[in-house]
Amino acid sequence: MKHTNILLAGATGYLGSYVLNALIEKQNQVVAIVRNPDKFLNTNENYLEIKQAEVTKPETLRDICKGIDTVISTVGITRQKEGLTYMDVDYQANMNLLEEAKKASVKHFVYVSAINGNKYRNLKIFEAKEKFVDALKVSGLNYTIIRPNGFFSDMKDFLQMAKSGRVYLFGSGHQKFNPIHGKDLATFIVDNLEETNKELTIGGPDELSLNEISELALNAFNKPIKIIHLPDWMRKLTIWSLRTFTSVKTYGPIEFFLTLMAEDNIAPTYGEQRLKDFYFKEVQTI
Template identity: 60%
Template sequence: MLLKTNNKRILLAGGTGYLGGHIAKAIQERGLSARLLSRKQEKLKQYESSKIQIMEATVTEPNTLSRSCDGIDTVISTIGITRQKDGFTYMDVDYQANLNLLREAQRAGVRKLIYVSAINGDKHRDLKIFEAKEAFVDELKKSGLEYTVIRPNGFFSDMKDFFQMARKGRVFLFGSGEQLMNPIHGADLAEIILNMIDEPANECSVGGPDVLTQNEIAELAFDAQGRAPNIWHLPDWVRRFSLWSVRTFTSVETYGPIEFFLTLMANDNVAMRYGTHKLRDFYFAEAKTN
């Protein structure tokens, strides 16, 4: 698999984010040939080498993408926003910016595009974040390019919310707290994304190696900080009322990430198990550095 990949040039868009940084590092470690896009070249300067080119481009401005995909075999896009800011909406970034990149990939004759969405995005198209992501997936599927849509479970970085609540002395959960999930480390996700370059899978949901309840995640967060667990279980009507309230009384800029969090927290979110990194180790490392 890797021998094939070594002969192909990759374009990475979104390399300055959490996941994108792990992918850029993995590209570098594998000695792959790549072009990394960034609004400011200096943000990715550390990866520049004879095999890795840094190109300045702004994906929301299609004219800056001109020739970005020339000589590229596979485009990897982690472009997306959790919170709307700088005047950009989910449709501006998660949909239109990715569509700009797709059109340039088509023009350049790129073979494949790998797009990173989120777990169960296809089942929650009513959420503002997923509305934009899945609209782009629809365009990708009819583009004529080979494609893989990867739907990862929550990142370890997202699990810092549990850690921060534990630091303050209590963790709030909705319902029983027995909802299951298997969050994934960025390094493990980067590995499987690069492996997908030569795999035929069109869609893939992936999570980390350990399936945990929300209660267990909270307990790990307390344990890493040497604290006794203090978990408060709120009735689910509080979650539902909160959802209604933010949708009714706040703007989409405010409620977009909140409805995403409140909706996914209510259900099991378990994907294919992959990787070696453990959430427990991540929390203990966080406790040492904070």
């Protein structure tokens, strides 16, 4: 079924740009909120309207949801910058959108959080996301919360290590993941717009241990397999030190990475893009 009018927030981000393409491919009418329209290259005028606004500034969003049926928000930050915190963006900016959606009687609000966000509320990166999830659930709107596993783009850290010839892991390296590509995730979101008042956890097609991910990264550079396993207490000490001695801007993303890497995070498998191919492509650009 075609969705009539969809407002997309975060359209220029990694995931948002894939969601935009997937929506337009399915011939949905999309209003994309963009902070800087000049940077925006998508020119599919039949299905796309661009509105200049900043989700962190509620006054720029006034009446932006008029005539909109569904709001999709991929708004969030991995690394704090420009003086904005996780609370400013992941929580407050999405609250600004939700308030406008309520005023305009929007039927459905789709929000992208992350796998096991509820379980890891103590992490700075999740605290703000889950606070918004709570608000969305009691907003009276139909909601869908998408909980993806790690993105392929988050797995570039392994490539950075592999480039130098060795990969460092904490613990045994048997912890398993199935990261997902932004393109597959976007397709999943658009294909599941009928699913309301649900939380949908989703990952990529391959379940891989950290050892296997490290091997893929080293293979992509044609390097011999050198994986150094560090004791787990070092991981815990690293998190503690970062929390104690650095700002949340520094420790937020690392804390998230090191915590989720400590145990299996397997989501239902989906999609066609494989990490191995992604790594080989990335190596061409490094």
